[in-house]
Amino acid sequence: MTIKKRISYIFKVTYSLLTSQYALMLEYRAEIALWAISGLLPLIMLSLWLEVEPDKSQLLENTNLYRYFISAFLVRQFTAVWVMVSFEQDHIEGKLSTLLLQPITPFWRYISSHMAEQISRLPFVFVILSIIFIFVPNSLWWPGYQDLLLGFIAIFFAFLVRFLLHWICAMLCFWNERASSIERLLLIPYLFLSGLVAPLDKYPDLVKDIALATPFPYILSFPSMILSRSEVDILNGFLFQLGWIVVLSLLSLFAWKMGVRKYSAMGA
Amino acid sequence: MIKSISIIFRTLRIFWATSLAGEVEYRLNLFVECFSVIGNLSGSLFVLYMFYSNGKYLGGWNWNSSLVVLGFYYLLEGFTIILLQPNLTRIVRHIQQGSLDFILLKPIDSQFWLSSRMISPWGIPSLLAGLILIARGIYMSVHTMSISSILAALTMLISSLAILYSLWFLIATTSIWFVKIWNANEVLRSVLVAGRYPISAYPEVVRAIFTFILPVAFLTTIPAETLLGKSYISWMSSSIMIALILFLTSRAFWKYALRFYTSASS
Amino acid sequence: MSIVLFVGIVEVMTLISVRNLTKSYRIAKKSPGLVGTIKHLVARKTIVIEAVKSLDFQIEQGEIVGFIGPNGAGKTTTLKMLCGLIHPTGGDVLVGGFEPRLRDTEFLHKIALIMGQKQQLIWDLPPIDTLKVNAAVYGLSNSEANRRIKELGDMLQLEEELTRPVRKLSLGERMKAELLASLLHRPSILFLDEPTLGLDLNAQIRVREFLINYNKIYGATILLSSHYMSDITSLCSRVLVIDKGTIYYDGSLEDLTRRLSPYRGVKIKFSKPYLKNEFTGFGQVIEYSEYFAQILIKRSELTSKLYQLLKSFSVIDLEVSDPPIEELIGEFYQEIKTS
Structure with missing residues (x-):
């Protein structure tokens, strides 16, 4: 009896969660459609690389490209960050003062809204992926449970690294009202060093080494490589991700303290 | 007729004078834009270099001629920053806050007002980058340049601007129904990104999509081909046709959408 | 000149x-739950609001x-x-x-x-x-x-x-x-x-x-x-x-x-405090403090209500006037609602 009750309870909760999320998605269906187009960059790059390969009969190489860029697409969807824009808006509109009065640091509010949004993206990512796999059935692969799990952990860490990076820059709003334009600068190394436009292995060694010294490959390239089952030093990658998370957390704590001090001095 | 044209020119002058006055206060943007153009440009050239390190041609284009394509991409990017982006964000805000009411009550075309109200000087670095790339690419690949091909290329550029504008305005118009489309800017940008490379560098299916569904081919590749003297009259005329059709569609769609504007209730 | x-x-x-x-607006209505959501997606049920x-x-x-x-x-x-x-x-x-x-x-x-x-x-x-x-x-x-x-x-x-x-x-x-x-x-x-x-x-x-x-x-x-x-x-x-x-x-x-003036405002000062609900039978109390009240009284009942007021409370001062227009309009809205 109790087991039956339990099962029905779990079923109920899952059911209502799923339906409410789905309803929320419908509310934002225009947003999602637009966002879908804007997230397709890895697939555009994929199609370019496929044509560039000198010998198109290199099937193995092509499969790797497919897997890498499709994984990159997936990773990008779950590491989207827009905290600079919303923080700037809250700061200008004076909402920040109210947020500061609440007994929870605003950081958690922003990060949780990002995570909630990612959940609502899930079904949509499935739709796009299935479209790809229907039209290019050869590209379908199964990374295996272990890599899938590791990949998802890596995606979460990647999200944290990226979020912290943007959060630190968002703190600049305390000093300059229009700081969100800095986001455009942050986008450049993300585009060219993270492995979004090409797998890092294709880079010249010097550029690759430079890239690996920045946090950007750990935002995109590393989780994509796990998911696409490319050769990658998993332990090393996770250590670097965690290292960046620690360093950026400390930095962001410092930046937050300084920012709030500045904010209170100005008279919030 | 003459009077209404003179009203339009006077209005434009005042629009741009007032919006520049507001924009110049934010000098951080100049710094950001310059750095962003330099960074972006070197990144794009680097990616292009990686493509060419595998073979001599990218979809039948050599290095110098694909620089021309990239140049046209930067011209469009500059145009986006100068005119499209500042106005798009405002259209969405006007609809959200209901201040579109005031614009609709003015005896001037509302689409004209909404598309030209703001102007931002921060796209100039991109424009410069585009001009330099085009000049360099042309200088290295074609030695003689006829006036007629320059004029033809200018026509193609205008029609690609018209295509980009119309697509952008179509997206902006949907905010009458879906009020929350702040990431529309991103969409526009990412469609444009595909235009950094010649259209023939893409696999056939993608090429078809970028020609018939999202007319990216007409944005950068066709103007570049025309300038290099490689374009066919059929492509050029279809570019003009598409520009015209899209522009008229954007006007008709705006008129249609206004019927559903309920004016954010007070 | x-x-x-x-x-x-x-x-x-x-x-x-x-x-x-x-002018009527169509507003999409969605019933809760998965079934409702899917129905909403496929065939929208709309209700018409007549503004x-x-x-x-x-x-x-x-x-x-x-x-x-x-x-x-x-x-x-x-x-x-x-x-x-x-x-x-x-x-x-x-x-x-x-x-x-x-x-x-x-x-x-x-x-x-x-x-x-x-x-x-x-x-x-x-x-x-x-x-x-x-x-x-x-x-x-x-x-x-x-x-x-x-x-x-x-x-x-x-x-x-x-x-x-x-x-x-x-x-x-x-x-x-x-x-x-x-x-x-x-x-x-x-x-x-x-x-x-x-x-x-x-x-x-x-x-x-x-x-x-x-x-x-x-x-x-x-x-x-x-x-x-x-x-x-x-x-x-x-x-x-x-x-x-x-x-x-x-x-x-x-x-x-004039049309609304079946009501008149009666301002009363008392020598000792009263509770607000003691006036309920007389009319709408639109202003009240312990020693003061303003009541809207129907004109037809004015004399009888005034007599009762004087009888049941210790009144110092009494003033009959047309009530403020805001109150009248408020009354009118109430009337519209009930009609």
Whole structure:
């Protein structure tokens, strides 16, 4: 009896969660459609690389490209960050003062809204992926449970690294009202060093080494490589991700303290 | 007729004078834009270099001629920053806050007002980058340049601007129904990104999509081909046709959408 | 020197005529749960909300008409239909000989809509920049624009405020600048939606005085909605009472007061404190403190109720008057609701 009750309870909760999320998605269906187009960059790059390969009969190489860029697409969807824009808006509109009065640091509010949004993206990512796999059935692969799990952990860490990076820059709003334009600068190394436009292995060694010294490959390239089952030093990658998370957390704590001090001095 | 044209020119002058006055206060943007153009440009050239390190041609284009394509991409990017982006964000805000009411009550075309109200000087670095790339690419690949091909290329550029504008305005118009489309800017940008490379560098299916569904081919590749003297009259005329059709569609769609504007209730 | 008096030849003519005007919105309705969501996706169930049902009225040239009613009565919707911002679902509207919905250029030159809670002034720049934009849009020459800015600025008592950034202006100054921006093209028909919203008493009075002057000088027709009854009493000779999209009263303010005056206000001072609920049998208590009460009493019952009051309470002072107009209108709304 109790087991039956339990099962029905779990079923109920899952059911209502799923339906409410789905309803929320419908509310934002225009947003999602637009966002879908804007997230397709890895697939555009994929199609370019496929044509560039000198010998198109290199099937193995092509499969790797497919897997890498499709994984990159997936990773990008779950590491989207827009905290600079919303923080700037809250700061200008004076909402920040109210947020500061609440007994929870605003950081958690922003990060949780990002995570909630990612959940609502899930079904949509499935739709796009299935479209790809229907039209290019050869590209379908199964990374295996272990890599899938590791990949998802890596995606979460990647999200944290990226979020912290943007959060630190968002703190600049305390000093300059229009700081969100800095986001455009942050986008450049993300585009060219993270492995979004090409797998890092294709880079010249010097550029690759430079890239690996920045946090950007750990935002995109590393989780994509796990998911696409490319050769990658998993332990090393996770250590670097965690290292960046620690360093950026400390930095962001410092930046937050300084920012709030500045904010209170100005008279919030 | 003459009077209404003179009203339009006077209005434009005042629009741009007032919006520049507001924009110049934010000098951080100049710094950001310059750095962003330099960074972006070197990144794009680097990616292009990686493509060419595998073979001599990218979809039948050599290095110098694909620089021309990239140049046209930067011209469009500059145009986006100068005119499209500042106005798009405002259209969405006007609809959200209901201040579109005031614009609709003015005896001037509302689409004209909404598309030209703001102007931002921060796209100039991109424009410069585009001009330099085009000049360099042309200088290295074609030695003689006829006036007629320059004029033809200018026509193609205008029609690609018209295509980009119309697509952008179509997206902006949907905010009458879906009020929350702040990431529309991103969409526009990412469609444009595909235009950094010649259209023939893409696999056939993608090429078809970028020609018939999202007319990216007409944005950068066709103007570049025309300038290099490689374009066919059929492509050029279809570019003009598409520009015209899209522009008229954007006007008709705006008129249609206004019927559903309920004016954010007070 | 000959002075031509135009006032004499202005004929009384119908400027705004509204017949059978209706507006209904379709609103999508979704039932909860997965089934509901999918149904919503496939076939939307919509309900129709009638914001305005069958309005009929006419306004003559030069009139100042007040448009009153509780929140959500359909006032704003009607005003916006008269401007052509919202397309009517049915009925005929003619404003100054034009069908507003078509938004004819000539029509737009004739009208202005001023909204208390929305603004057209550019936030970061001084009002003068908005004025310049409007002058260009309406095709006014620079000298003409400057002349009008001076003229209206004098009437509104605006001078150096016009060159200060809008965000640094007070609410009252902003509203005055807003009026100036909306009237630069000298419209002959003004629609005002809550023009004094949030203004302090002084600023309210300024705005009213200005509207009266504008009406006198330019012979403009004014239709305004407001929640402040003093706007209506000091400006309008005629009121339209609207609720749930229907007109309940159309006529002069005095007639309305007379019609509602079965109620009279009775102010009483007591020598000792009473509880509020001790007065429940007498009428609506609209003001109360321990030693004082003001009660609305039906005129027909006035003498008997007064007798009872004097008998059951220790009264020091008693005053019978017409109740404040706000209360009357409030009563009227109540009546409409129950009817």
